[in-house]
Amino acid sequence: MKKVFTIITIVIGAIAIICGIICLASSDINAYTSSADTSISFGADYYTESYKAMAKAANNAADAAEAVADFGAAMLSAFGMFFFLSGALVTLKGVKELLVVLADEKANAPAPAFAPAYAPEAAPAPEAAGVFCGNCGAKNEGGEFCANCGNKL
Numbered sequence: 467m468k469k470v471f472t473i474i475t476i477v478i479g480a481i482a483i484i485c486g487i488i489c490l491a492s493s494d495i496n497a498y499t500s501s502a503d504t505s506i507s508f509g510a511d512y513y514t515e516s517y518k519a520m521a522k523a524a525n526n527a528a529d530a531a532e533a534v535a536d537f538g539a540a541m542l543s544a545f546g547m548f549f550f551l552s553g554a555l556v557t558l559k560g561v562k563e564l565l566v567v568l569a570d571e572k573a574n575a576p577a578p579a580f581a582p583a584y585a586p587e588a589a590p591a592p593e594a595a596g597v598f599c600g601n602c603g604a605k606n607e608g609g610e611f612c613a614n615c616g617n618k619l
């Protein structure tokens with residue numbers, strides 16, 4: 467039973483490691499940028515000003531998104547590292563426990579029952595008592611002379 471728990475521990479650790487790697491790999495998320503041009507001017511100042519304000523807002527929004535993304539990336543990196551390290555620790559602990567359990571199992575295993583390498587087959591039943599006559603070949607159930615030809619057996 468303990469073996470099952472240690473194996474589960476190892477699996478959970480491995481999953482955490484994988485999650486960590488995924489987090490670390492995906493922490494390099496796309497950057498947000500805005501290329502709104504704030505140098506464009508229109509004939510009337512009002513439009514120029516309002517366009518500039520809009521362009522600035524777009525750039526600010528992009529900066530904010532970038533900051534959020536940076537934060538998210540940092541968080542993902544941190545979580546990824548956390549998952550990876552804790553997963554590695556859990557896995558190592560699980561492997562260590564599993565080795566202990568396996569060693570215990572081996573130590574407590576009952577001695578194997580004696581199994582002879584060579585199991586002799588049951589000796590073949592002896593041929594039904596009988597003697598074949600050397601002269602005529604007839605089978606005789608004992609006796610000193612052949613029942614068929616009288617030859618001495």
Ligand SMILES: [Zn+2]
Nearest residue numbers: 599602612615
């Ligand atoms: Zn005979």
